[in-house]
Amino acid sequence: MKKLPIEVFSKWAETGKDIGMQEGHKLSVDQMIKFATKNLKRFSFIDAGCGNGWVVRDISKFKECKSATGIDGSFEMIKKAKNMDKLNSYFCEDLLKWKPKKKVDLVHSMEVFYYFKNPMQLIKHIFNYWLKKNSRLIIGIDFYKENKVSHSWPEKTGVSIMELKSENTWKRYFKESGFKNVESWRVGKKENWGGTLIITGNK
Numbered sequence: 001m002k003k004l005p006i007e008v009f010s011k012w013a014e015t016g017k018d019i020g021m022q023e024g025h026k027l028s029v030d031q032m033i034k035f036a037t038k039n040l041k042r043f044s045f046i047d048a049g050c051g052n053g054w055v056v057r058d059i060s061k062f063k064e065c066k067s068a069t070g071i072d073g074s075f076e077m078i079k080k081a082k083n084m085d086k087l088n089s090y091f092c093e094d095l096l097k098w099k100p101k102k103k104v105d106l107v108h109s110m111e112v113f114y115y116f117k118n119p120m121q122l123i124k125h126i127f128n129y130w131l132k133k134n135s136r137l138i139i140g141i142d143f144y145k146e147n148k149v150s151h152s153w154p155e156k157t158g159v160s161i162m163e164l165k166s167e168n169t170w171k172r173y174f175k176e177s178g179f180k181n182v183e184s185w186r187v188g189k190k191e192n193w194g195g196t197l198i199i200t201g202n203k
């Protein structure tokens with residue numbers, strides 16, 4: 001029997017697999033953050049599906065970062081994040097239901113959006129309720145149609161919701177949700193690995 005994404009990742013947090021995930025994602029995330037922050041003077045930041053909160057902790061050290069917040073549906077992940085960091089804010093919430101009190105300049109997310117039955121609903125929700133004018137959403141995903149090696153992951157991980165979409169479909173979701181200047185590219189491509197697919201756009 002397959003399990004819901006949050007159940008699986010709570011187990012990962014309990015058994016320390018969140019650290020391996022953090023190490024595996026770091027190269028792609030560093031490039032995403034470099035791209036997304038290059039022209040920002042002062043910015044507020046949310047990590048959607050922050051896991052143990054490592055990106056929130058990293059980005060809060062930037063002198064331009066005025067606030068950093070992490071949201072994750074897994075209680076175990078958020079417990080870890082809060083234990084490691086008393087400075088920034090973490091919330092255990094479903095991304096589709098949560099809204100920040102104040103809209104932000106930058107929303108980042110790594111390896112999260114395909115765990116939703118209807119990913120465009122989440123993209124629209126973030127566009128409408130999380131982002132200010134002149135802001136950015138940037139997401140990275142390793143599970144997508146062109147990355148053939150990733151197709152076996154639903155069986156391997158036993159996760160019940162994993163939506164396999166093409167690069168063009170992800171870009172279309174961003175455009176149809178209202179984003180402008182939508183771009184995509186891949187990071188860390190090599191033989192038998194399509195790389196992390198990055199998609200970004202401005203509100």
Ligand SMILES: C[S@@+](CC[C@H](N)C(=O)[O-])C[C@H]1O[C@@H](n2cnc3c(N)ncnc32)[C@H](O)[C@@H]1O
Nearest residue numbers: 005009025049050051072073074094095110111
């Ligand atoms: C592959 S992990 C990535 C974690 C983190 N971004 C990282 O790079 O280490 C996916 C995360 O998305 C979270 N997640 C999945 N579905 C969610 C939902 N509906 N609401 C909130 N978080 C969710 C999981 O709990 C998990 O921590």
